[in-house]
Amino acid sequence: MSTAAELVYLLCAVGFILALKGLSGPRTARAGNLVGAAAAVVAVAVPFVDSGVPGGLDHVPLILAAVALGSVVGVVGARRVQMTQMPQMVALFNGVGGGAAALVALLELDHQAALAATAPGSTGWFDVAATVFTVVVGSVSLAGSVVTFAKLQELMTSRPVLFPGLPVVFAVGLVAAVVLAVLCVRDPSVGLGIGLGVLGLALGVLLVLPVGGADVPIVISLLNAFTGLSVAAGGYVLANTTLLVAGTLVGASGTFLTLLMARAMGRSTAHVLFGALRGGSTLGAGEASDRPVRSAGPADVAILLAYAERVIVVPGYGLAVAQAQHTLRELVDVLGARGTRVDYAIHPVAGRMPGHMNVLLAEAQVPYEQLVEMDDINADFRETDVVLVVGANDVVNPAARTTPSAPIYGMPILDVDQARQVVFLKRSMRPGFAGIENDLLHEPTTTLLFGDAKDSLTRLLAALKAL
Amino acid sequence: MTDDPIVWLTVFVLSVFVGIEVVGKVSSTLHTPLMSGANAIHGVILLGAVLVTGTSESTLGLVVGLVAVVLATVNMVGGFVVTDRMLQMFVRRRPGPGSQAPDAPRRGGRA
Numbered sequence: 001m002s003t004a005a006e007l008v009y010l011l012c013a014v015g016f017i018l019a020l021k022g023l024s025g026p027r028t029a030r031a032g033n034l035v036g037a038a039a040a041v042v043a044v045a046v047p048f049v050d051s052g053v054p055g056g057l058d059h060v061p062l063i064l065a066a067v068a069l070g071s072v073v074g075v076v077g078a079r080r081v082q083m084t085q086m087p088q089m090v091a092l093f094n095g096v097g098g099g100a101a102a103l104v105a106l107l108e109l110d111h112q113a114a115l116a117a118t119a120p121g122s123t124g125w126f127d128v129a130a131t132v133f134t135v136v137v138g139s140v141s142l143a144g145s146v147v148t149f150a151k152l153q154e155l156m157t158s159r160p161v162l163f164p165g166l167p168v169v170f171a172v173g174l175v176a177a178v179v180l181a182v183l184c185v186r187d188p189s190v191g192l193g194i195g196l197g198v199l200g201l202a203l204g205v206l207l208v209l210p211v212g213g214a215d216v217p218i219v220i221s222l223l224n225a226f227t228g229l230s231v232a233a234g235g236y237v238l239a240n241t242t243l244l245v246a247g248t249l250v251g252a253s254g255t256f257l258t259l260l261m262a263r264a265m266g267r268s269t270a271h272v273l274f275g276a277l278r279g280g281s282t283l284g285a286g287e288a289s290d291r292p293v294r295s296a297g298p299a300d301v302a303i304l305l306a307y308a309e310r311v312i313v314v315p316g317y318g319l320a321v322a323q324a325q326h327t328l329r330e331l332v333d334v335l336g337a338r339g340t341r342v343d344y345a346i347h348p349v350a351g352r353m354p355g356h357m358n359v360l361l362a363e364a365q366v367p368y369e370q371l372v373e374m375d376d377i378n379a380d381f382r383e384t385d386v387v388l389v390v391g392a393n394d395v396v397n398p399a400a401r402t403t404p405s406a407p408i409y410g411m412p413i414l415d416v417d418q419a420r421q422v423v424f425l426k427r428s429m430r431p432g433f434a435g436i437e438n439d440l441l442h443e444p445t446t447t448l449l450f451g452d453a454k455d456s457l458t459r460l461l462a463a464l465k466a467l
Numbered sequence: 468m469t470d471d472p473i474v475w476l477t478v479f480v481l482s483v484f485v486g487i488e489v490v491g492k493v494s495s496t497l498h499t500p501l502m503s504g505a506n507a508i509h510g511v512i513l514l515g516a517v518l519v520t521g522t523s524e525s526t527l528g529l530v531v532g533l534v535a536v537v538l539a540t541v542n543m544v545g546g547f548v549v550t551d552r553m554l555q556m557f558v559r560r561r562p563g564p565g566s567q568a569p570d571a572p573r574r575g576g577r578a
Contacts, residue, residue, distance in 0.1 A: 016508050017485055023504040023550075024493035030554040033504050037547040040511045044543075047517050057521025059529060066520075066533045067513075070540025077541070078548035083556075089549060090503045093510070097542030101512045103535035107519040107528055126472055224506050231509045232482075236475050238515050244475065245482050250509045252486030257493070257502055264495050346496075354498035362556035373496070 005050040006241070008042065013245035015039025020253055043242045083363050084320040087352045088152035091220045095145025098227040101234050102138030102200070105131045106193050108237050113188040128188050130233045132181045135193055137230035139200025140207065144223045147208040148216050152352065158216070161209040170206045173199060217353040218261050218269065225254030264348040265411055293429070293441055295448040298456065301423050302463035304447070308385035308421075311335060311342045312377065314414055315361065317351050318391015318427065322453035325364030328390060331461045332370075344370050345377045345387075345414050347395035374414055381418040389416065389424045391453045397438045406436050422446045425456045500553045507546025513539035 016039055022032015044067075051057045074093075081089045109131050112123045150156045177199045184192040204223075211219050228250030235243025262269045305311060313332060319325060332342045344366065350357035358371060381387065389396055396416040399406040416422055417440050424441060426448055440446055449456050493501055516539045520532030 012511075016511075017489060019508060020486070020501075020505065021489045023501045024490045024497060026494070026497060029497060029500055029504075030551065033500075033507075033547060033550045033554055036504060036508050037551075040508065040513075040543055040547070043511055044514050044517060047514065047521065051518065051521060053518075053522055057517070059521060059523070062529070062533060063517055063520055063536055066536040067517075067540050070537040071544045073537070074541040074543070074545030075548050078545040078552065081549065083553075086499070086503075086549065086553065090499075090506055090546075093503075093542050093546045093549070094506050096538040097506070097510050097512060097546075100516055100535045100539035100542060101509075103531055103538070104512060104515045104519050107523065107532055107535070110528060124472075221502050224502055224509075228505070228509045231512045231515075232479065234512060234515050236479075238518055240515065240518070241478065243511060243515055244478055246508050246511045248479050248482035249486040249489075250505045252483040253490040254502070254505055256487045256490060257498060257505070260493070260495075261498055264498075348495035353502075354495045356499050358496050359499060359553050359556055373494075 002050050002052075005046050005052065008046050009240070009242040012039040012043040012046075012242045015042075016242075016246045016249055020249060043246075083360055084323075085153070086359070087217060087220060087356065088149045091145045091148045091152065091223070094220065094224050094227055095142045095149070098138040098141025098145065098223070098230060100138075101227065101230045102135050102142065102197055104234055105134035105138065105230075105237065106190065106197065108234075109135065109184075109188060109193040110190050113190055116188045123188065125185050127237060128185045129181070130236045131188075132184050132193070132196060134230045134233040134237065135196050136177055136181065136200040136203075137226050137233070139197045140204035141223045141227040141230065143201040143204030144208045144219070144226075145204075147205055148220055148223070151208075151211075151216055158212070160212045166206065166210065170203070173203050173206065177203065215265075217349075218258055218265065220353075221254060221258040221261055222269070225251050225258060228252075228254050261349075261354050264354055291442050293448050294444070294446065295450055296423075298449065298459040298463045301447065301449050302460055302467060304386055304421060304423065305335060305340070305388070305460075306338065306464060306467050308340055310380075310384045311340055311386050311388060312381065312384050312419070313342060313344045314347070314387060314389045314392050314396055314416060315344060315350060315357055316390060316392020316395065318393075318425075319453050320351060320357075320360045320391070322391065322455075324390070324454035324457050325360055325366070327454055327457040327461060329361075329364050329366050331457055331464065332366075334461065334464055342370070343372045343377065343380075345374065346371050347374050347392070347414055348412075350392065350395060374412060378415045381415045384419040386421045386423060387416045387419040389422060390457070391425065391427075393426075393438055394436070396440060397436065398440055399436055399438070408436060416440065417443065420445065424448045425453050426450060427452060500550055503546060503550040503553060507543055507550055510539055510543025510546050513543050515539075 015035055019032045019036030022028040022035060047057060112128055115123050151158045180192055180196050208219055228247050232244050232247030232251055235247055258269055335342050346357050348354050351360060361371060394408055396414050398417050400408045400411045400413045403409055422445055516535040520536055523529045523532050
């Protein structure tokens with residue numbers, strides 16, 4: 001490979017660093033993403049010009065056709081996806097990336113095996129070990145991501161799936177993977193590589209099955225870091241700096257981001273992954289309570305809102321599922337026109353992922369400055385007349401403060417219980433994603449308006465306009 | 468670059484620190500786009516897929532390589548496009564047409 005190509009690769013690596021830096025700040029995020037995309041395109045273009053292979057690359061037309069096909073699938077998928085379904089889309093993109101890394105490593109293993117057969121000792125054990133690592137971790141990421149996709153898309157239950165002996169099966173799988181990997185390093189063969197890939201897929205499934213729905217975002221982030229690491233190992237195998245640096249950056253920042261997310265949700269990452277295995281399931285009983293609650297019709301709630309001076313809206317995933325963001329914004333606009341001060345209180349993990357709710361409300365054209373983060377608004381609830389909780393539950397559940405046995409104990413919550421009146425728009429008395437009962441629903445200051453969020457908001461809006 | 472694993476290890480370790488340092492101060496609002504952007508960046512495995520496919524000697528190797536190229540492209544292209552879609556929504560509100568951005572700081576009390 002020429003020095004020029006090496007320099008371009010270095011430039012691309014710098015581009016990825018700048019991209020991540022940009023993505024961490026609200027003003028620079030979009031530019032950062034574009035810098036990353038540009039660096040990626042340039043990096044991929046290099047081997048077509050200067051591959052470092054004598055005689056250049058073969059099969060170029062076929063490769064370009066495959067790139068075109070992948071681009072079409074990627075662009076269509078990315079454009080069509082509903083913003084509510086974005087977490088699972090990211091999971092899917094991550095999974096195919098992991099799969100690609102595993103396949104690349106398998107092909108490289110084929111080379112290494114051929115080399116080892118003709119000239120023993122020409123391939124270092126460390127090279128083969130890195131290849132094997134890429135195969136296993138890439139496969140784990142692929143299978144794990146597919147399961148997270150299925151959970152979030154509700155193709156399967158979002159509750160933890162457990163069976164007796166799962167920890168044992170998982171441990172046996174891990175040991176088997178290590179043994180196969182050692183065998184493969186001693187005597188490289190594609191057969192063993194494929195076996196390791198299959199084992200990786202099984203481990204990926206077993207890793208994600210016991211994770212409860214509420215914790216799936218943390219797992220997506222973790223699998224993202226896994227794919228990054230497997231790409232980094234692939235970079236070492238192929239002796240390519242850009243791959244090594246890009247993969248390592250994603251692996252490191254992804255791991256860090258996973259820890260940040262877990263902290264925002266009041267969980268430890270170890271608990272997310274192994275909590276269900278230890279029996280301390282991330283989901284509670286999930287039974288609906290038969291304790292009394294006070295429910296009201298849209299007209300009553302409309303009056304409550306109409307004569308409030310200060311209203312805070314707490315949006316949750318139920319809002320997004322019902323596609324009611326636009327109706328909610330209309331309702332808030334009408335209240336604003338009547339002189340009521342209305343803000344949205346955004347819990348860090350509202351929606352299905354940190355920051356997800358901001359994206360959803362931004363899509364509904366809610367002004368950015370009405371979205372107030374938890375730490376900034378928590379002191380305001382005391383002086384708030386009405387809090388309108390739309391499709392949220394766990395993020396306002398006082399059990400996080402008061403009940404050490406609750407799975408969400410320790411998670412910072414919105415102090416909604418301090419407000420004078422709380423109105424919950426709920427579909428049913430079913431507990432939230434975390435599956436624990438919310439005592440706030442039974443407080444005398446709480447009113448429930450049952451129904452689909454969009455339906456309830458539409459009727460509420462009509463009642464408010466009629467006043 | 469040299470074949471000495473130590474040099475590669477050095478690059479790896481330094482990259483770990485850069486990776487953590489660079490996202491250190493991200494606000495929770497941006498967690499999702501950041502994760503999605505990072506996800507797109509590891510799609511650069513496409514580069515590796517192109518290299519192994521372009522040097523494959525068997526038909527089976529070629530087919531497997533092409534599958535890897537397609538998958539990696541979906542990861543890379545889809546990842547960047549979906550991240551941009553998310554971020555577009557954050558940025559649009561600034562002085563965009565039809566929005567009342569000028570009174571922004573007064574409206575919410577705190578921005």
